[in-house]
Amino acid sequence: MMGGRFANMLQAPSIVMLFLWMVVPLSMTIYFSTIRFNLLYPERTGFIGASNYEFFLTDPAFLPAALNTLLLVGSVLVVTVTLGLALALLVNHRFPGRGIVRVMLISPFFIMPTVNALLWKNMFMNPVYGLFAVVSGAAGLEPVDWLADFPLGSIIVMISWQWTPFAFLIFMTSLQSQGQEQLEAAEIDGASGWQKAIYLTLPHLGRSIAVVIMIQTIFHLSVFAEIFVTTGGGPGFDSTNLAFLIFSQALLQFDAGVASAGGVIAIILANIVAIFLIRLVGKSLMVR
Amino acid sequence: MRARGRNLRLPLRTGAAWAAAFVMFFPILWMMLTSLKTELQAISVPPLVLFEPTLDNFVLVQERSDYLSYAVNSVVTAFGGTAVAILLAIPAAYAMAVHGGRFTKDILLWMLSTKMLPAVGVLMPVYLLAQMAGLLDTRTVLVIIFAMINLPIIVWMLFSYFREVPLAILEAARIDGASVFREIVYVLLPLTWGGIVSTALLSIILCWNEAFWSINLTASDAGTLTALVASYSSPEGLFWAKLSAVSTLSCAPIVVFGWFCQKQLVQGLTFGAVK
CATH class of the missing domain: 1.10.3720.10 (MetI-like)
Incomplete structure (x- = not known):
């Protein structure tokens, strides 16, 4: 059918644009990663094979950065899914002021990451004037310098604060669509609250949990702004993730070759995670 | 027995929901409050909750960076x-x-x-x-x-x-x-x-x-x-x-x-x- 073929062509612009957006920079990155390319020394050029990769992989920061990346994604996922679920269950009944409670609970999701990070860094985690220090001082405890002593943990707190509302929002919507008849039937059969939660509610939420995990992983693999405006990756490499490590190679040390090698490695790692994710989640997204 | 447990549980859950909402929203509330303080009030220990609000900061921000x-x-x-x-x-x-x-x-x-x-x-x-x-x-x-x-x-x-x-x-x-x-x-x-x-x-x-x-x-x-x-x-x-x-x-x-x-x-x- 002619109409069908023409209609099919309508997806071409999107596909071509995305293909260009992906392939052009990607092939340039791969090319840069095999040449000598430092923005400070433009006269040094030439093919150098895998030495940029060797340099990046043997950088003492690489292993911590890779581990931090995974730790960050994993911790944020655990915290946000657990808290989001708890909050969604908590507001899943009628009570006075429910609308306002819901608006307050989702607000952090709209805060931009740079504001989020600076807010926590200064007004809450500052070791002298921050609210945490003031409260722990009032309780007679030593104040903690959160960003110096627990840099990655602090960043996990910031990101979790922002993304718990996202998980909450999706779980809440999903809970509202759960059939009441089933729950009532279970109750008549003598099921306890926990039994209902584990055998009926959790399976019902399966698909939304999959959505939350997939979208959040995509965003958290490349966390950047929160680190950029708070710790700058430090102290040492304690809060450096791969995205930030590559950024510091590229724009702070001007070594585009090594940064590109790092970029290729980050892409490979992200694709390994993506394959797992799509196996795990892709199916449940495609099912009607 | 069961009915009484229910009656008690509902206000408890409502209270918990309100408390959770307050905790999640608190950083934003604090940011808005701080923006209305003077710089000295902003770092005062103990933190000020009641103060005379000022809009000076907003003027300064606009002047400094458009x-x-x-x-x-x-x-x-x-x-x-x-x-x-x-x-x-x-x-x-x-x-x-x-x-x-x-x-x-x-x-x-x-x-x-x-x-x-x-x-x-x-x-x-x-x-x-x-x-x-x-x-x-x-x-x-x-x-x-x-x-x-x-x-x-x-x-x-x-x-x-x-x-x-x-x-x-x-x-x-x-x-x-x-x-x-x-x-x-x-x-x-x-x-x-x-x-x-x-x-x-x-x-x-x-x-x-x-x-x-x-x-x-x-x-x-x-x-x-x-x-x-x-x-x-x-x-x-x-x-x-x-x-x-x-x-x-x-x-x-x-x-x-x-x-x-x-x-x-x-x-x-x-x-x-x-x-």
Whole structure:
């Protein structure tokens, strides 16, 4: 059918644009990663094979950065899914002021990451004037310098604060669509609250949990702004993730070759995670 | 026994919900309060809750860095990027949802996989390409990039809305001799308007809060609000009240926008997969 073929062509612009957006920079990155390319020394050029990769992989920061990346994604996922679920269950009944409670609970999701990070860094985690220090001082405890002593943990707190509302929002919507008849039937059969939660509610939420995990992983693999405006990756490499490590190679040390090698490695790692994710989640997204 | 437990449990749950909402919202509340203090009040120990509010910080912020021009950049790039992406995505999602073939699922997954490409991996080439094209620190480059990074999610979401439209309705239009263009504009779009709006809302919020490309590709001309706030990251004497003021100004538009649209947003966020 002619109409069908023409209609099919309508997806071409999107596909071509995305293909260009992906392939052009990607092939340039791969090319840069095999040449000598430092923005400070433009006269040094030439093919150098895998030495940029060797340099990046043997950088003492690489292993911590890779581990931090995974730790960050994993911790944020655990915290946000657990808290989001708890909050969604908590507001899943009628009570006075429910609308306002819901608006307050989702607000952090709209805060931009740079504001989020600076807010926590200064007004809450500052070791002298921050609210945490003031409260722990009032309780007679030593104040903690959160960003110096627990840099990655602090960043996990910031990101979790922002993304718990996202998980909450999706779980809440999903809970509202759960059939009441089933729950009532279970109750008549003598099921306890926990039994209902584990055998009926959790399976019902399966698909939304999959959505939350997939979208959040995509965003958290490349966390950047929160680190950029708070710790700058430090102290040492304690809060450096791969995205930030590559950024510091590229724009702070001007070594585009090594940064590109790092970029290729980050892409490979992200694709390994993506394959797992799509196996795990892709199916449940495609099912009607 | 059981009934009494119930009666007690409801107020408890309500109280807990209120408490949780207060805790989650507290940082935002604190930011707004601090923006109304003087710098000295902002760091006072114990923290002040009652004080005489002042608007000086907002004036200072505007004087120091011209908040309005950053705000205009944010609005233009967020709406521009979203508009471009939606215009590209509507025909694509139509083709996939209505005339989908064997490869539709693979194309969709491939599109999503471009989101897995870490931005930092292509920072160098994109920076150099933008430099060569003379597009560094322009709104144009941000509009293009915002459109590209949101296109996969937008196509996916529109696809899931378009798929809900009964094929018979579209076929009837075709039999009546409607062209593909008319079929989309007069039949498909009116039926899926809600979905398109929620998709656009989500995209606008994501663009507004995008930080990586805005920080790395723009300076004073095309800088967005995320970049403006990032410029307050290095401590400089007493600056919390000013920082709070600039943060409040930068987030207020999108937070209020989000509150008004939360219902549509929920549909959007779930890829239409959760009902």
